[in-house]
Amino acid sequence: xxHFDEAxxxxxxxxxxxxxxxxxxxxxxxxxxxSARDGDVEEVYSDESAGLGVRALVGSSWGFYAVPxxxxxxxxxxxxxxxxxxxxxxxxxxxxxxxxxxxAVEASWANECEIDPLGVPLSTKGDLLVAATAAAKAAGADxxxxxxxxxxxxKWFVSSEGHRIDQHTRECGAGVWAxxxxxGEIQRRSxxxxxxxxxxxxxxxxxxxxxxGNAPRMAEExxxxxxxxxxxxGETTLVLGGEQLALQIHESVGxxxxxxxxxxxEAAFAxxxxxxxxxxxxLRYGSELMNITIDPSLPxxxxxxxFDDEGTxxxxxxxxxxxxxxxxxxGRDSAAVAGLDYAGSVRSDGWARLPMVRMTNVGLEPGxxxxxxxxxxxxxxxxxxxxxxxxxxDRRLNFQFGCEIGYEIKNGKRGRMLRNPxxxxxxxxxxxxxxxxxxETVAWGTPxxxxxxxxxxxxxxxxAAPARFTDVRVGVRG
Amino acid sequence: xxxxxxxxxxELDLAARVVDLVxxxxxxSAEAEVMVRHxxxxxxxxxxxxxxxxxxxxxxxxxxxxxLDGRTASGATTIxxxxxxxxxxxxxxxxxxxxPPDGTWPGLTPPSPLHHSAGYHGSGEHSRLDFGFDEAxxxxxxxxxxxxxxxxxxxxxGLETAGYCRTVYTSAAFANSAGQSAEGRTAEAAMDGIARAxxxxxxxxxxxxRLADLDGTALGARAAAKARAARNPVELTPGRYEVVxxxxxxxxxxxxxxxxxxxxxxxxQKQSFAELxxxxxxxxxxxxxxxxxxxxxxxxxxxFDDEGTxxxxxxxVREGVTKAVAHDRTxxxxxxxxxxxxxxxxxxxxxxxxxxxxxxxxxAPAAAPAGDPADPVAASARPLxxxxxxxxxxxxxxxxxVLDQKTLVITGLTRNGxxxxxNGEVTAAVGNMRFTQSYPQALGxxxxxxxxRESILLPDRWSGTRFAAPALxxxxxxLTGNASG
Numbered sequence: 001x002x003h004f005d006e007a008x009x010x011x012x013x014x015x016x017x018x019x020x021x022x023x024x025x026x027x028x029x030x031x032x033x034x035s036a037r038d039g040d041v042e043e044v045y046s047d048e049s050a051g052l053g054v055r056a057l058v059g060s061s062w063g064f065y066a067v068p069x070x071x072x073x074x075x076x077x078x079x080x081x082x083x084x085x086x087x088x089x090x091x092x093x094x095x096x097x098x099x100x101x102x103x104a105v106e107a108s109w110a111n112e113c114e115i116d117p118l119g120v121p122l123s124t125k126g127d128l129l130v131a132a133t134a135a136a137k138a139a140g141a142d143x144x145x146x147x148x149x150x151x152x153x154x155k156w157f158v159s160s161e162g163h164r165i166d167q168h169t170r171e172c173g174a175g176v177w178a179x180x181x182x183x184g185e186i187q188r189r190s191x192x193x194x195x196x197x198x199x200x201x202x203x204x205x206x207x208x209x210x211x212x213g214n215a216p217r218m219a220e221e222x223x224x225x226x227x228x229x230x231x232x233x234g235e236t237t238l239v240l241g242g243e244q245l246a247l248q249i250h251e252s253v254g255x256x257x258x259x260x261x262x263x264x265x266e267a268a269f270a271x272x273x274x275x276x277x278x279x280x281x282x283l284r285y286g287s288e289l290m291n292i293t294i295d296p297s298l299p300x301x302x303x304x305x306x307f308d309d310e311g312t313x314x315x316x317x318x319x320x321x322x323x324x325x326x327x328x329x330x331g332r333d334s335a336a337v338a339g340l341d342y343a344g345s346v347r348s349d350g351w352a353r354l355p356m357v358r359m360t361n362v363g364l365e366p367g368x369x370x371x372x373x374x375x376x377x378x379x380x381x382x383x384x385x386x387x388x389x390x391x392x393x394d395r396r397l398n399f400q401f402g403c404e405i406g407y408e409i410k411n412g413k414r415g416r417m418l419r420n421p422x423x424x425x426x427x428x429x430x431x432x433x434x435x436x437x438x439x440e441t442v443a444w445g446t447p448x449x450x451x452x453x454x455x456x457x458x459x460x461x462x463x464a465a466p467a468r469f470t471d472v473r474v475g476v477r478g
Numbered sequence: 479x480x481x482x483x484x485x486x487x488x489e490l491d492l493a494a495r496v497v498d499l500v501x502x503x504x505x506x507s508a509e510a511e512v513m514v515r516h517x518x519x520x521x522x523x524x525x526x527x528x529x530x531x532x533x534x535x536x537x538x539x540x541x542x543x544x545x546l547d548g549r550t551a552s553g554a555t556t557i558x559x560x561x562x563x564x565x566x567x568x569x570x571x572x573x574x575x576x577x578p579p580d581g582t583w584p585g586l587t588p589p590s591p592l593h594h595s596a597g598y599h600g601s602g603e604h605s606r607l608d609f610g611f612d613e614a615x616x617x618x619x620x621x622x623x624x625x626x627x628x629x630x631x632x633x634x635x636g637l638e639t640a641g642y643c644r645t646v647y648t649s650a651a652f653a654n655s656a657g658q659s660a661e662g663r664t665a666e667a668a669m670d671g672i673a674r675a676x677x678x679x680x681x682x683x684x685x686x687x688r689l690a691d692l693d694g695t696a697l698g699a700r701a702a703a704k705a706r707a708a709r710n711p712v713e714l715t716p717g718r719y720e721v722v723x724x725x726x727x728x729x730x731x732x733x734x735x736x737x738x739x740x741x742x743x744x745x746x747q748k749q750s751f752a753e754l755x756x757x758x759x760x761x762x763x764x765x766x767x768x769x770x771x772x773x774x775x776x777x778x779x780x781x782f783d784d785e786g787t788x789x790x791x792x793x794x795v796r797e798g799v800t801k802a803v804a805h806d807r808t809x810x811x812x813x814x815x816x817x818x819x820x821x822x823x824x825x826x827x828x829x830x831x832x833x834x835x836x837x838x839x840x841x842a843p844a845a846a847p848a849g850d851p852a853d854p855v856a857a858s859a860r861p862l863x864x865x866x867x868x869x870x871x872x873x874x875x876x877x878x879x880v881l882d883q884k885t886l887v888i889t890g891l892t893r894n895g896x897x898x899x900x901n902g903e904v905t906a907a908v909g910n911m912r913f914t915q916s917y918p919q920a921l922g923x924x925x926x927x928x929x930x931r932e933s934i935l936l937p938d939r940w941s942g943t944r945f946a947a948p949a950l951x952x953x954x955x956x957l958t959g960n961a962s963g
Contacts, residue, residue, distance in 0.1 A: 035827050041578040043826045044551040046569055051537070051556060063620075066535035068556040085532045088620030092628045094528030122576040130578060143747055147827075181748055186884050265525045267679075268640035268672045271876075352535040389879040391912075393891045398912055398961040400889050402881050422881065424912070424959060453642050454521055454533070476958050478887035478914040 002166065003028075003052075006075040007158035010054045013079030015160055019056035019086065021099065022079065023159035025309060026052045026070065027351035032118060034125050035147040039134035041126050042145075051351040056082035060097040061089035066352040098336035100343050102312045104162030109306025110169070112299055113202035117150040117172035120203045132176040132211040139216035140223045141178035146215075147196060148174040148206060149447070151459075163311035171302065171459065173198025173445060174206045176215045180222040187225035187419060189218040189404055193243045194387040198445030198459070200304045221405060224417055231406050231421040233475030237378055238423055239371075239468045241385025244403055245364070246444035246462035252427040253285075253292055254362040254460065256396035257319050258345075259330040259338055261357075270451050271394025274427065275325065277338055283325040286431030289367055289467075292320035294329060294345065296360035301461030302445030303362070305347070309355035312344040319362065323432070331357050349456040356452055363463025367437025371466040374436045381409040382474055384421040400424040400476060423474045436468035489514040489538070489651035490661045492558060496542055497653050499567040508571075509545040509586050511654035513784045513823075514538065518616075518647045522623035524671070525640040527631045529624060541784065541823060542570050550580040554823070584807035586656040587817075592781045593770065593790040612776060615665040615689040616647035626669060626694035633698030634673040637705055641671025644937070645689055652786040660782040666944070667692055668937035672894060673701040678711065678907065680704025680854070681874055681894035683726055685937035685944050687776025704873065707854035708895045711909040713960050720869030720927070721955040722862045722899070724855075725934040728947035730875040730890070731917055732835045733938065735765070738883050739918070740794045740802070742809030742820070743829030749883050751918050752800050758918060760926035761798040762840075766791055767832035768946070769819070775935065778834045778944045782819065789819035794832065798923065806830040836946035840929040854895060854904060858930035859949035864902040865928060866951065871897045871904060881914065889914045891961055910961035920952050927951040 003026035014022035031047040052075055053066035063086030067078045129146040136144035150172040157165045175196020179188045190196075191214040199205050240248065260266055261273040275283070285292075296305050296314035307313050310332050319327040329345035330338070334357060348355040375383065389402035406421030407414045441463050449458040493512040500510040520534035540563065543552040551573035555566040623643040631639050644667065651661040667689035672679045681704065682697035723731070744750040751758070769779035769789045782788050785807050793801045805813065806821035809830055820830035839858075855863050855871060863871055878890030889912065896908040919925070930948030937944055 040581055042582070044573050044577045046551070046553045046573055048553075048555045048557060048562075048565065048569070053535070061529065062532060064531070064533040066533075066537075068537050068558075081534070085534060085620045088522070088624045089529040089532040091621070091624045092524060092527075092529040092631060094526060094530065122573055123578070126576075126578040143749075179749075184884055185882060186749055263526070264638070264640065265530055267525055267638075267674065268642070268670065268681075352537055354531055354533050356531075389881050389889065391877045391879040391889045391891070393910060393912075393961045394876055394893055395961075398891065398959065400912060400914070400959075402889075420882070426962075453523055453531075453644075454519060476889070476914055478881065478885075478889075478916050478919075478956055478958075 003070060003156040004158060004164055006052060006070050006072060007156050009072050010052055010075040010079040011158050011160050013076040014054055014056040014083045017080045017083035018058050019083045021057040021160050022054060023157065024052055024054045025348065025351055026156040027153060029151065029153045029350065030118060031151050033147065033149040034122065034129060035145065036129035036133045037145050038137050038143065039130055041130060044122060049350065052078060053348065053351045053353065054078045054082040055354065056086045057097060058083055058086035059090050060095065061086050061093060063089055064354045097333050099332040100335045100341055102310060102332060102343065105311065106164040107307065109167045111200040111304060113170045115203035117170060117203045118152050128211060132215045135212055136176060136178040136215040136219040139219035141219035142181040143179040144219065146176035146211065157309065157311055159311055165307050165311055167306050169200060169305065170202060171198060171200050172203060172205060173447065174209060174211060176211045176218065178215065178219040178222045180226050182226035187222045189222040190386055191215065191218050193444060195448065198302045198447045199300045200302060201300045225405065225419045228417040228419040231382065231418040231475045235471050235473050237381030237468060237470050238472040238474060239374055239378060239381055239383040239409060240466060242440065242442050242464045242466050243386050243444055244384060244401065245467055246464035247387045247390055248401065249363060249462050249464055250446055250460060251390055251392045252396055252399050254359040256427065257328045258357045259328045259334040262328065263334055263337060269453055274395040274397045281326055284323055284432065285320045285325045285428055286323045287434045288323045289434050289437045290320050290323045290431055291365040292362060293317065293365060294319050294327060294360055294362055298361045298443060298461065301361040301443035302447060302459045303360040303461035308344050309347045310343060315344055317342065329357050329359060347458065349458055353454065353456050358451065358458045359449065359460040361443065361461035361463065363443065364465065366439040366441045366465055367467065369436050369438050371438050371440060374438060374466060374468050375409055375414055376412040377436065378409045378468065379411055382418065382421060383407045383409055383414060384423065397427050399427065421474065422476045423472050424476050425472055430469060430472065433470045434467050435470060438465040438467065441465040489516055489649055490659065492540060493651045493653035496540060496563055496567065497655055499563060500544055500655065503567050504546050504571050509655055511543050511586055511785060513541040513652050515648060515650040520623065521642050521644045522620065522627055523642045524627050524631065527639045529627055532620060540566060542566055544570055544574055545583050546571065546574040548579045549574045549577040550583050551577050582808055584811040586654045587658045587786040589657045590788050592660055592788045611663055612665050612688045615645055615667050615687065618645040618689050622689060626692055629694030630671050630698035633695045634702040637673040637675050637702050639671055639673050639698065644668045650780050652782055654786055658786040660786060662780045662782065664777060664780060666778065669694065669697055670937060671697060671701055673698065673705040675705040676709045678705050678708035679894045680708055681726060683936055685935040704854045704895045708907045711907040713909050714898065716911065716957045716959050718954045718956050720866060721952050722859050722866060722869065722871045723950045723952065724859050724873045725936060725947040725949055726874040727872050728837060728950045729936045729945040730878055732837060732945045732947060734878060734886065734888055734917055736832045736835050738880055738886055740804055741829040741831045742803045742805035742813060745803040746809050746812040751884060751886055752803050754800055756800055757798050757923060758800045759795055759798040759921050760923050762926050762929055763795055763798050763921055764838040765795040766793050766836050766838065767804065767834055768836055769834045783821040784823055785817065785821035787817045787819040787821060792818050792832065804830045804832045833943040836933055837948060839933045839948040840931050854897060856949060858932050858934060862928045862930060862949055862951040863899055866899045866902060868900050870908060871899050885916050886918050887914065887916045911957045912959040912961060913956055914958040915956045920955060925953045927953055
């Protein structure tokens with residue numbers, strides 16, 4: 001069933017009410033999630049949400065209105081309301097708004113999906129989580145938890161410039177984690193990552209994770225962490241696993257290159273960026289091993305799509321090349337303000353929310369090494385992996401991360417397990433110290449990226465591999 | 479928001495229909511609970527001193543949880559026509575039948591009367607529905623929000639500004655197959671903005687049940703005064719400092735205490751620091767969750783939770799002694815107690831937590847010294863600053879994350895204004911710093927040197943929670959780095 005007619009009606013009504021540009025997204029999304037604890041299913045949840053959101057540009061001011069009603073009359077009323085809200089915006093105006101060009105296309109897109117994740121019976125999902133959490137419990141976890149989540153989203157986009165695009169995106173993922181309780185502290189190990197691994201793929205992604213097979217090791221490592229020595233304090237050589245490096249990229253590169261932040265549009269909440277547009281193309285962000293791409297066309301990664309929520313087709317683009325900052329995540333209006341000629345990174349998390357600049361798949365291109373080679377080349381350092389906590393300042397400059405597990409590295413070999421590993425630093429100094437990078441890339445999915453007011457939760461992907469950094473401050477404690 | 483958005487009994491009718499549909503689909507033995515919410519939210523957002531995002535939506539969501547033959551499933555939909563409701567019921571019944579057995583089902587809330595408001599002047603005969611509900615706020619227009627934004631921008635007198643003005647109207651109803659039913663409605667307004675001067679930011683933030691209480695001019699002037707006073711910051715050596723936290727920063731403490739400490743599930747699973755009956759805080763600390771409002775404040779939340787349990791005030795800490803944690807029916811059953819009315823759509827997974835916490839202000843206030851309009855110190859903080867020999871005045875905290883949940887060690891950064899205080903006077907602006915600090919330890923016995931004389935209502939920046947916080951004078955805060963490196 002198509003919803004182009006309702007979207008067109010909303011756009012037409014906005015134009016008739018005075019908008020010089022309007023677009024509308026009709027979205028129908030089904031979500032299914034299940035969680036388990038200690039061998040029992042804890043919660044089974046399914047959600048269906050349908051509605052439309054209209055964006056209207058009156059003069060140089062925007063308005064947005066959303067309703068859950070897909071009738072023609074509701075669509076037209078929403079279009080008019082969006083134009084009225086835009087008119088109110090014009091009482092506190094800004095400079096003229098232009099939109100960089102986006103070819104008006106009529107297109108259809110769907111991601112690759114071998115096994116429809118909504119078609120997998122709940123009993124199968126339950127059996128998986130029950131077995132995985134029971135295995136962790138049996139292996140010594142004081143608390144064993146697991147979850148699976150599935151999203152199935154259909155979207156119809158129409159703009160006053162002639163776009164008519166429908167997309168069908170199927171996403172899913174899962175994870176299991178084990179906690180061990182000690183005297184006044186808790187240690188946790190997660191597989192395959194903090195909160196699980198997610199992608200724009202079918203159930204074959206979950207099948208590939210082997211939750212049951214890895215759960216006992218998570219429990220054993222969580223218990224071993226309780227008696228492991230604390231991560232030492234000081235400056236040392238730091239080797240990060242790929243999962244942790246994915247979040248490092250997300251927080252200290254992905255958000256920093258969002259053009260709306262750079263322009264000050266998120267200053268009061270999410271914050272700004274330390275990056276200065278005048279240095280685009282010349283600023284040294286990291287070492288020459290640092291090559292970061294923006295690639296929403298990457299098959300299977302969580303930030304993939306066919307077209308963004310302004311109708312711009314997915315296109316791979318450089319953000320950092322040989323360590324130099326060369327690209328941003330942009331939308332049609334922010335790109336015009338910045339004098340750039342590309343957009344393509346605007347999305348909303350649902351029909352009821354305004355599309356805004358969001359990460360897609362922002363990740364590192366592979367390096368020339370392997371993790372084994374990196375460790376073998378390190379005389380004295382610390383290896384850390386799997387995120388436990390993250391915090392970064394409002395300019396995306398000063399970060400502090402905690403990981404679930406660490407290991408000493410001595411004379412080229414991995415040594416004792418270390419508990420409560422943390423590290424802190426300043427983005428460009430940290431990235432410029434990267435002197436070894438593995439080729440063992442995984443596109444990690446982050447399904448919980450918060451941004452915007454009202455809050456939106458974005459899905460992003462981050463190809464990353466283990467890497468080595470020098471002179472990093474580790475072991476920060478309260 | 480339009481006149482037609484003010485609703486009456488629509489949600490209760492919807493909830494009752496869904497309960498009937500469950501009986502038809504699954505028989506009389508099915509236990510069903512239905513929560514229907516109509517949320518109309520409007521937010522006028524400004525940056526670079528212009529309105530750049532101006533949004534509104536009106537959404538009705540029907541949530542269903544049912545327990546059938548020992549198995550439990552939940553579902554929700556925004557499609558509220560006959561087909562949509564039937565689809566929700568059929569999908570959820572099918573999910574329950576396919577689900578593994580649920581040994582933790584706590585049963586349904588029995589018929590229970592709602593509690594009256596704690597005393598807002600608008601409560602009374604109609605208080606079960608309204609609790610001081612302000613219809614003008616529910617009906618607020620884009621123009622009214624834009625007016626406040628314009629006032630904020632003008633009051634900053636040329637400084638770059640950014641922030642939002644928000645109004646939210648919620649009308650909700652609950653019904654279950656055990657006979658409990660309830661309805662209520664709330665309205666909330668909030669404004670949160672910064673002014674920027676030479677790379678330094680100042681903030682002003684306020685929540686209220688009435689849009690009329692939000693004065694864009696006053697808030698803009700305050701943000702601008704803080705921004706100007708925060709220019710030319712010096713860098714201090716990291717270490718432990720005596721601090722005065724302004725209400726905005728204190729709200730972050732309350733948020734983290736609520737989500738990770740006084741969370742009934744975390745408590746039951748031994749992941750919380752909370753020990754009932756134990757002296758865990760300084761005797762000056764009293765924390766109360768007040769979803770129904772108090773004194774002259776409108777109710778901030780609905781008078782019942784997602785399981786239909788009536789809400790009322792809950793004392794979490796009284797004079798330093800931990801008294802309670804927040805429970806839904808599941809965590810309460812696990813802990814051997816009763817629900818405190820803190821069920822939410824996600825509480826079975828993430829645990830129930832308090833969403834309207836107040837730190838009691840000082841009962842014996844000293845008069846605040848008169849300050850000039852450009853004083854960067856919040857009125858609530860002035861008496862505390864005046865008593866500080868050497869320390870830091872911190873406006874706001876940012877991006878706080880838990881390093882260890884059991885001890886609630888948290889790292890984060892300062893934001894929107896930090897100053898060095900010497901001999902009771904602000905002597906220099908200070909650059910933002912990173913901290914790594916156990917929150918319970920910071921408020922432990924002997925560590926609280928003073929509490930401000932008035933609690934300020936503050937909106938959460940992410941969700942619909944609200945906090946009431948005075949300024950707080952602490953003996954020690956562990957600053958572990960400079961934000962600039």
